[in-house]
Amino acid sequence: MLKIQNLHANVEGKQILKGINLEIKAGEVHAIMGPNGSGKSTLASVLAGRKEYEVTEGTVEFLGRDLLDLDPEERAGEGLFLAFQYPVEIPGLSTTNFIKTAVNEIRKYRGQESLDAVAFLKMMKEKMALMNIDQSLLSRPLNEGFSGGEKKRNEIFQMAMLQPKLAILDETDSGLDIDAIRIVANGVNKLHTKENAVLVVTHYQRLLDYIIPDFVHVLYNGRIVKSGTKELALELEEKGYDFIKNEIDVEEQV
């Protein structure tokens, strides 16, 4: 589904990603872990197409298309979804209206007819029940005055409404207490099928207690330096990132 080869990217002239290689297949859950500043969120932003990030080398193929050639909204249309670490507020714009616009713009991109109000509300009711989310949250202006937990739940609700092929969760656990993490993780698990894939970007192992990854990758200094199964996450949790850093630094000295 997603094939990243030798990806290099800069922010404001500074190289952050220094040759990422990663392949994700349908039905898989991948986790990317790493210390602060290793490039985790940069990778998420580059995949979503944020303008400030300049790709200097490498390729990314998504469902057979050159992802880097597409605008951010086209990537969303192709089925890529990013749950933001810091969802933005848009004062005065109702969350429902925003989601309806998003759903219909993506349908338009795919050559499907827009959902009318009745069809949209029906779909929303279904997903609200599935995600256990309250109507009152969706009537409020987008993310305005939302608590940290409400913002993240809203992200996962949008994911449910847009039904992406690949969902990237950027530090979705940050700022959440353990109950909120469980709710969000349950939501993600309910949406996961054989046809779609999830890329979890996280600093801590704890989210991976609830979203069980098939593969764990350690990102350090702009490169994936170690890959393994979920046991690798536990090892990191136990030993801290220093053991990876030491390993790598020793290797590099040799």
Next chain:
Amino acid sequence: MMLTFVAMKTETAQPPHNNGIKAELSSIESAVLTDYKYGFVTDIEADSAPKGLNEDIVRFISAKKNEPEWMLEWRLKAYRHWLKMEEPKWANIKYPPINYQDIIYYSAPKQKINPKNLDEIDPELRRTFEKLGISLDEQKRLSGVAVDAVIDSVSIGTSFKEQLAELGIIFCSMSEAVQEHPELIKKYLSSVVPITDNYFAALNSAVFSDGSFCYIPKGVRCPMELSTYFRINAENTGQFERTLIVAEEGSYVSYLEGCTAPMRDENQLHAAVVELITMDNAEIKYSTVQNWYPGDKEGKGGIYNFVTKRGICKGYNSKISWTQVETGSSITWKYPSVILKGDNSVGEFYSVAVTNNHQQADTGTKMQHLGKNTKSRIVSKGISAGVSNNSYRGLVHVGKNARNARNFSQCDSLLLGDRCGAHTFPYIEVKNKSAIVEHEATTSKIGEDQIFYCNQRGIDTETAVALIVNGFAKEVMNQLPMEFAVEAQKLLAISLEGSVG
């Protein structure tokens, strides 16, 4: 339900040497047609005065209207006063000097008779209305909306008038009101905006050619929205209309006003006067969607919109509420105001002003608290894009006898890009210590991160801007009657097309 009153300027006869220019014009027009979809011209034979302004022109207009002597005297007094006045220079707007002798002050469609019903109206005019989306009979038939149409500021048709008449409501053109209801006109015309009030109000008083008059008798709640639709059609003409609404004790009316103009590469002057009067326990809600031609991307052409709007809450517990969505005009100079004379009276001003490209807006309100326990509320949302300038200018005045006056003002500015300007000029004068006056102001920019968030959800940048802007303006948009709210939302999006990215 809505009752629409349509005022238009028609095409004047073209001297032969102008034909080349006209052909050239139309290519310019078609080049920008996608940007301003109301920019068509209607070819209707018009009856117009020669260019320029002098006492003879004032007499000509008065004679055309078949006006009584007192009305002519009123006009001449205004004209003579105007001659002694100077154009105001204090607003935050720039434009080359206006040549008042180069304007046609009267242009009317050539209709042999005053039409008795809609079928008698020139088919070409009817088509114009259809282009504007206000097909007279369509509206009449489908939605029970009543329509009164005025072209070149001359009324050409009214429907639903009988129904209103049964309730004692008078809704007609100003010319008709002068003929049919002289006692009311004498009593109220210029009672809120004196003919000497300001330069543009004096000019309007001298040369206004039509407008609308509305009178709601005691205890009557007007069962439908009343509306006026203004359109400038002819070249080189100015539009000077006059609106007067009187709400007697315990009555209520909601009034809508919309406007468009064809695209011209010259500037055209629009100087209107609107006066509102509410007696005890009466309420007037006045909504405007102003979409005059704003000029092209280089700032060529467009309407100079110099308008005086003022209401007086004369009676106890009365209310006047202004709502405006200002997206058009190359220059907007207008300050819909309320004089809170009656005790317990309420004044409101809700405004969205959008400027793009080279547009300039200097708009706001004046709330004059004179009575006791009077309240006012001001919500102004300015949106600037391109290289435009958008100013809020407001005065809250609390007189020395105005015990327990309350005011709340909120002025928010939203900037798109980094070449436009947003300015706020709030003035507060308080002469009574019991007053509570609050003022809040914010300035924000549409953030890259907001746009990116929308993009990531599959929403392109243009749509994202429209969503963000409509969210920003929501508090004001919510004040508009339903029929207008949808149109106004679309208008905001259209006005800002191409302003980002």
